[in-house]
Every structure is written in C-alpha cells, then in structure tokens.
Amino acid sequence: MTPEQLAAAILAALGRLAESGAVAGELPTEVVVERPKNRDHGDWATNVAMQSGAKLGKNPRELAQLLQAELLTVSGVEKVDIAGPGFINIFVSNASAGELVKTIVDAGTGYGLGQSLSGQRINLEFVSANPTGPIHLGGTRWAAMGDSLARIFESQGAKVTREYYFNDHGAQIDRFARSLLAKAKGLPAPEDGYGGEYIAEIAERVLAETAVDILNLPEAQAQEEFRKAGVDLMFAEIRESLHDFGVDFDVYFHENSLYESGAVVKAIEKLRGLGHIFEAEGATWLRSTSFGDDRDRVVIKSDGEAAYVAGDLAYYLDKRERGFDRCIYILGADHHGYVPRMMAMCAAYGDQPGTNMEILIGQMVNLVRDGEPVRMSKRAGTVVTMEDLVDAVGNDAARYALARSSINSSLDIDLEQLSKKTNDNPVFYVQYAHARTKQVAKNAASLWVTGAEFDPALLVHETESELIAKLSELPRVVAQAAEFREPHRVARYLEEVAGSFHRWYDNCRVTPLGDKPVEPVHNTRLWLNNAAGVVLANGLKLLGVSAPERM
C-alpha cells in the first residue's frame, strides 16, 4: 500500500459518501497523504478532513469519522485513528506495505518514472558561457543542475533538448581576439581584455596550428586570425570539459549563425509586422514596455549594429520554430535584470510568458578559502574552473555538491576543504549505502539466501517499515522535482533513503548468523535490500552521479 494508493482510496471513499448522501458539496480532486514524523500517528496521515470539512458541510472531526468507517473496509488498512483537529491516521498491515518491495525490484530502472510531463517538448538552455575563457564555478553549477533537471524531465515523459548558446558574436569576442594577439606579441593584456593563463596557452596553440605567419600580418588581419582560431579552440575546450563532466548538449547553438542566416533580420521584421517595432533617435526599438518591461529596448543600434537582445529575439523564434512548446532558460543572478525584456519579447510574439518561456534564476557560487571569500575575476585570471573543481574532488562529488542545494541560495565552495576531506560531501554517504546493498546481495548469494521466497508479512521491524515507506516516496519526489524544477529534492531524498537503509542494515540481517539456517525472512529481506539498491541507483542516475558497486 503506497501513499498514492491510499490517496486514491480516500478519494473513492469520499465519492461513496457523496453518493450515499452522507456528505454534499464540492469534493476535493486530490488529497495529501504523508508519512507522519511521529510513528504514533500511524503509517500514513491525511489532513483531508480539515481541508474539506467545511466545503462538505461537516466539521472536520465529523468528516473524519465518516471516512474512518469507509477506510476500515479497505484491504490492507488495519486501523484508522482520528487525532487533534481532524487528522486521520492510518495504520496499514506489514504485508500490505511490503508488497511495494517486490514492485520496486520488478520495475528496476523503471521505478520512479512518471508521466507528469508526458508529451511536452522542452528546450532547456543552460551554461551558455562566453567562449572567452574556460567554464568557471558558476557555469559548473548550471551544468550540474541543468543536466540533472533534464534527466528528471525525461523521467517524467518529456522530450528534452539540452542546448548551449554560444556567444561567438560581438565586442567581447573582439576583446578576446585582441588579448590573444597582445599575448602572442609579448605585450600586456589590453585594458579591457582578458589576462588569465589560458590566454597564453590559446595564443600559443593558435600560432602553432595556423598555417600562415600571423604575427607578420597587418594588425586587423592578425586579430581576425586569432579570433577565428581562438574561438574554435576555446569552444573545443569547453565542450571537452563539459563532456568530461558528464554533460553533453544536444545542440550547441552559435549566436553568429543567427546573423549569417538572416534570422535576426527576419525576427525583427516579424515583430515589426506585429506592430511592436519603432524607429527613434536613429535606432530601431522593441516596444517592450507594452509587455511589462520598464523601458523599451534598442534592437538595432544607431551605428547599424545589432544589439545583444537582437540575437535572443531571433534565437527564441528559432527554438519555437523547431517545435519546442516550452523554452526554459537557466540564468545566473547577474542576469536577472534581463528577465523582463525576455518575457516581453516572448509576449510580443504572442506567446505566453511563463509557459512558452520560463526563466530560472540561479544564485552565484562563491569561492571561499579558509572561511574568507575569494574574488574571482576572469580578466585577472583568478577564476576557479570546472576542471579545477573536478581535479580537486572528482566528478561525482562535484556534481552532487552543486546539485544538492536550491538554486535560490548562493553557494559557498571551499576547494581546500572539499579536496582534503571528501567525506564532507554527503554523496559518499549515499554511494556507500548503494555499494552496501550490492555487497549484501553478493554475500547473500554465496550463503544461499536466494530470494526464492517473498513474504512481506515478515517485514515487521520498525526500521523495515520506515525503509519501505521511504522507498515508496521516490515517484512523488521525482515528480515534484520536475514540477518545481528542483533537482536538489532528489539529492536530499536520497540522503534520507541512505539513512533509513543504514539503520535497517544495523538492525536486520539478510544473511543468517553463523550456522543458522536460511529462513523465509532472510530471503524476503534480500528483496528489501535490493529494492533499496534500486531506489538509490535510480536516484543517483537522475543526478548524473555514479552508483558504484564498491568504494
């Protein structure tokens, strides 16, 4: 008996009460069934009587009593208590609760999947870091979080395209090219340029890999050579770092292509046709104030060059024309001011902001050393990159640490601490639990605990009941993580599962002690052990973290 099944039973019971005329009014469409913190309050509890009592013309306790009688007729329900203002506390039989264990093992990698996003085509854009340097800690957070979110969406039946917008157009790229050229000539970095060590490396590789003698070309031509070759090298490096991090994008979209294909002009003309474009002060504007923006936005500057927003205008249209009904962007907090004009743009096309376009704002990652914040500056070359982080702690620890917090909170990363004491990362607690399930299963097999019998009525220990209840929550947790776009829910849940599993392990043996014979309870517990392994593995998969068999 899972909480979902109980919820359905309660809805059915309400339906019967309404049919018999015992209650009259608006029936709820869903009920919340939760695991109470206090076991005296049952295996499961619902507040439905308090929430619906008034609507059904009853006080909460009266409604609870009616439901109590109905629920007692449900198979597997042993006892129903009414507590406090109208909580309904439900006790189910061990046998009924334990049936789930077999369901989980039989479902295997399919356990936890759902259909809550079935049929949705989602374009998820994340990282999209400028190709003027390696990916830093902030970008790494979006890589971990975005990829995990994509996996969670997919687990709910959505079709997801992971997309990276590559800003290879505009003034920043010129600065990048000038920085490379200056470095190659042994000059100091330009005032507004980039100065990290990677600039020297890239400049050197450009010199080595380009056929022509760049340094003897005229200034403008030399810079153009460095731009082309430098961006390509940087792009390849970024892709490789991401790949090594376990994040592969389906589409790397080049901003420049929007200009080359004429998509930018097309997009502006489309908006002009819709009456949202006007000319003023020598520039071309989008009347974004018509759609909630606090000021109108220039799309073509008075010098004839496109403003940055023009690219996004065309890019969004491109995504929509590729058939995505939901375009989700993950942006850093330093870009949150960009949200109103993006939403206005979406509305200007006649789309629904918040539905067709959704923007998730993630807070910054701070580098901390010995408790002191360290300023990171790309220009000064003091950034900590994705590779630095992975070198220090490994992929699993890095991904887990970045994915286990809400993106609404800024995050402090202390490299020294993480690299010295990797046990600080709860990922090991979770992975250890998984490895343990594998070793237990291996041991069981060698001691003739085969799992041939499965009698859930034998799972009577309180830690077994707790573990089973915890395992039952995976589908709901994943569905909520998808709904709220919050992968960290999965991580936190896994930590709870691991805790329940460890406690169970310490109380209940799968293999018999010494020479004692194998009994049905041992075989049955093997199923529970394996069910825990399934949940841990499936959950870690959603976070892009490995589930090792031994550590």
Add this chain to the structure above:
RNA sequence: GCCCCCAUAGCUCAGGGGAUAGAGCGCCGCUCUCCGGAGGCGGGUGCGCAGGUUCGAAUCCUGCUGGGGGCGCCA
C-alpha cells in the same frame, strides 16, 4: 531610487499551510564473537524583527533590518 535572491543548530544547508522543525560537518561519549565501522545509537529549544491571513505559519501577505546580485544604443 527601483528590481531579484537570501536570513533556520557552532558551520554548510533541507523543510512549497499541519502534530514534538531536520540532515551533513565539527565536538563529547557509546557501539561489531558474523552481511562493508565511509555505518549505527545518545548528547541541542535554532526559524532576523514587527504586524497580518488561517482551526493551524519556518512556509502565504505587508513593513522593517541585515547580506548578496542587478538596473547601458555592453555582451
């Protein structure tokens, strides 16, 4: 001045209206004659302040205080 995020245990953080607010780390004890001790058990009154909504608020609303980020014909 305006906009966004945050404030929960010594530290890092969960908690999307429910009952006695949790986890990890750190600290102090305890714990295996046998499945992995990277484990388990015990040790704690901490929701920034003030109002409001509600049967019920860490959670929703308003104001305040403090911290972070942002407000270009830059990208």
